[in-house]
Amino acid sequence: MSPQHGSQPIQHQFNPYSDNGGTLLGIAGEDFAILASDTRQSVDYSINTRLSHKIKVISPPVTKEMKLESTDIVGTKNSVLFGTNGFSADGDALTKAFEENWKWYVHDQNSNVETGFEFLNENNEEKESFMSMQSAARNVQHLLYGKRFFPYYVHTILAGLDEEGKGCVYSFDPVGSYEREQCRVGGAGASLIMPFLDNQVNFKNQYIPGTNSTERRKIEYLSLDECLKLVKDAFTSVTERHITVGDGLEIFIIDKNGVRSEYHALKKD
């Protein structure tokens, strides 16, 4: 008989978390930003689904005129690309909470939530109202830290355009510490992809040939095509090496024309 028996009840503890795998990746360019994730959701060794969405485009309404310019547009240039990775139930809850805050914020700016435009501005023209990336990031910190002692178990990444129209990526830890970065990977594949991106985006450990490793290669912005190549390479590679990553790759690209998305198949094994 166990020594505990009789003297005190055996404590069963309910574990309110699970690890649902997957990887999330954000890269900021000069005038664009990318947020990408795989579409697998898993638990232990089981694949729950091959198509789940870890990224939400939170956008002012897309007008007919914008659709005319480009049919595949899913958000305006003032969108927030909101991605979470980790415990999916918390990820969904956090996304929902932020979306709610975003809507009220836009509403409180005396804007019309239906059209996404302010009723009037000083030049008597309609101006789209939205939430700046800076404000969005600070709000997410508050949401996360508000549950400091029962955290949302997620790695959060926001992508969008800053107030100068430059691409930006904000990344968060589960309790709200955050930072603006050029690129960040979160989730299961983070340890495999992040060093690759350090090297390819921020040119870490790259020196000018012939300088005997004394002169660093100067940092410069990558083009959209170069970034997309990196994203695809990163995900196909991590799919090979990590069991919870695979099935599909969803990429969202935001620039001055708005948000568009791409889908690519990944290996299903």
Add this chain to the structure above:
Amino acid sequence: MNHDPYSWGRPSDAMYGQYNNAIANAPNTLEHHSSGSNFNENTTRPIVTGTSVIAIKYKTGVVIAADNLASYGSLLRFQGIERLHKVGKTTVVGISGDVSDMQHLLTILDQLEMENNYDNDEYSDNVDELQPSYIFEYLANLMYHRRSKMNPLWNALIVSGVDSKTGKPFLEYVNLLGVKYASPSIATGFGSHLAIPLLRKLADSEEEAAELTLEQAKKGIKDSMKVLFYRDTRSSKNYSLAVIDKDTGIAYDNNVDVEDMSWKFAKDITGYGTQRV
């Protein structure tokens, strides 16, 4: 009357000396042993349980199945417990896990349906008719809310049906943690290991599910229920099968038996129990 002898009290230590707690592993204090107070009343483990629920989408609807057994540990305790439930006109909710929590969910779903009936009927053109997606959203929020209070409903639910407005098949899962997902085929418990490989062979994507016929889907589910009965010791031969179709509505059969079983392989199994090797 409290029938527990340990709470009847005993003479003071001054008269007979200290009580020897080693005898019969008696508790040190009455508080620890008496029911209530020190125990929390949350569900910390399931007691009477239902096993897998499995479901698959097809061209114009969804097929869902679950057996009619409620187990008490390894005891097959109740053999007439239905675990598929009609909610509204085009939704069937399949529930596995703790049966008392399931019955609690049913009272909630009953109330939901009743409330909906007050302000929604043919006179209002059924504009607020309960859709599978509404019921799922409600249940998913409830499950996540309860887990966040550290007082979960110990279940995994599959909400299946068709949207009565668009005719689109609906199939989504949520469990005690509030984790949710949609897929062309979904199974809980052992089904996720044994049935899902068979069902994904039929349809691994929404596109493939949109090509699947009712007959193919039904056969897939029936074969899966057979495999589950072969291999899941907490399953029963008797099960319920529901088909929710956009044209024909809900067809619900609560008395289906696993058919065409073959136990021939059993004679070749060696290594357990009484036998000649």
